[in-house]
Amino acid sequence: MSDHDRHRRERAARAREHGAAQDLRRRRESERAQVLVDRFVADAVRAGLPTEELTARPWSGRGRYRTGLVGWHLRTDRSVGVSTDGGYHVLVVAPRRFGRWRRVRLDPVPPPLQVGEGARDGESVALEALLLWRLER
Numbered sequence: 001m002s003d004h005d006r007h008r009r010e011r012a013a014r015a016r017e018h019g020a021a022q023d024l025r026r027r028r029e030s031e032r033a034q035v036l037v038d039r040f041v042a043d044a045v046r047a048g049l050p051t052e053e054l055t056a057r058p059w060s061g062r063g064r065y066r067t068g069l070v071g072w073h074l075r076t077d078r079s080v081g082v083s084t085d086g087g088y089h090v091l092v093v094a095p096r097r098f099g100r101w102r103r104v105r106l107d108p109v110p111p112p113l114q115v116g117e118g119a120r121d122g123e124s125v126a127l128e129a130l131l132l133w134r135l136e137r
Helices: 003-047 127-136
Strands: 052-058 065-073 080-083 088-090
Touching (some): 003 080, 003 088
């Protein structure tokens, strides 16, 4: 085996280890965030916070799609929501044919601890702060 082949294999092994460590970190972060979301749902129900249908919008921003989900929009731009069953949903979706006339299916995604991470300045906020703000609103 040449030095070049050995070096390539070592780099590939390090990349796999790095990817596995990132996946583990992401899973642990989502588990901690899900605890916050579950606590928010319990507090919102206890406080009698009114629910509404969670609607999604296409990337273009024009129009709204019905989802059949009931819960609370977390951001004023209605881009993120929590359903009454504790699901965390990103409400900006790819355009769907007939989306305005039919319900679109949204599966819950693992919640992040930092909502909008990697977005423009001022658009990123800690999930805990966002949930507290929504409860007080």
